[in-house]
Amino acid sequence: MNTQMSSNFSAPTYARLREQIRSDVVSGIWKLGQHMTLAELCAHYGVSANPVREALHQLQGEGVVEMRLNRGAVVRQVDAAFVKNVYDVRGAIEGMLAAEAARRATKDDIVRITGFVEAYEQAVATGDIDRIVQANRALHRAITRIADNPLALEIFDGRSSLIDALRRTLGNRPGRLEEIIVEHREILDAIASGDAERAFKSAQQHTAHARDHMLDNIKEAAGTTA
Template sequence: MAENIVQRLRDEIENGIVTNQFAPGDRLDEMQLAKHFGVSRTPIREALMQLGAIGLIEMRPRRGAVVVEPGPHRIYEMFEVMAELEGMAGSLAARRHTDTDRTGLLAAHARCEHSANADDADTYYYDNELFHHAIYTASHSSFLIEQCTALHRRLRPYRRLQLRVRNRMKTSFSEHGGIVEAILSGEAELARTLLRQHIAVQGDRFSDLVATLSQREAHSG
């Protein structure tokens, strides 16, 4: 239960940062956040530590937690690198996957189908995360798994936010179908290409979303 509370708080604060409710340079006061969310400071502190681990905030002397969101260009660069890493993971998974990997990938794909059909973007995000981790695992490259996992974690708030762009969730799931088929049929280069395109689209969609959020902020200002 405590872990679920921390996750919910982390997600709420993440959303606040990526939608500019908390702007770069803003101080995130533990006591104010605890009062706002109606919780103690302990889960707030844990949520802030997790956000610090992915680079959204940093702890500064005498100021505490401060928002240090990277700019859109930096985020786009991270998506570019993520696309290459995921493409490599898909290629290796196509060549190396075991029966256990096949079962795990199909199970993750089925979960994504359920949440996509329910039009539940938040649940789909976490099911989507499991889907991509199933691909990493099937690559059987421990170093690549570490790198993919680390960058996936850093891009987490932006990957979740872009799923709310119109039709992106259904498109994402449709792309998963081709990726699964390529991996399980051993088509390494096709799996690489499809995964690179899958992640690159996320980067493009995020750019569109940034423009939309900027317009919304300008109208509300």
């Protein structure tokens, strides 16, 4: 089944294609560790080879895929070491972003991120995995925008896609999504109160809990397949 790329005419074809492939990794269309041939990608997205090659080169730079000479690319496989490294760095950066957001946030900003927190809670209530992933990423992106640090978003977009794809594969243990709701509310309250120190600690704890949960899931999955 072909994927129709969104018609964002302000971006070149390869940039739109890069975003679409990344999104399709998250949604599970392309699996972690899967080999994608150039011909397969051209047919799937209805584009020529040149933008596919450029999109793959950019995704390789983000760490999402590994290129294969004249044979397309392989979606990067994710292991426990990768997850730990990403979350350790992410915790430091997200703590910094939350603290800066607490210093900068306007009333309109608070209203906006409150809406994203509520959207996540509504998604959890429906059990819709796509909505849960999208709402979570939208919330974290909103905090990054308030902190006015687009570089942080650029650094983590690709690697976060791989983490989201793994989370979709492994699932969440019972009660984890409800814990995330509480953690989101704590971060929101700290930012709304202008308490940069509490926002920093809350965001770091949120990331550490996510890391530990993911590592536990990886161990459990390895045990069931051993």
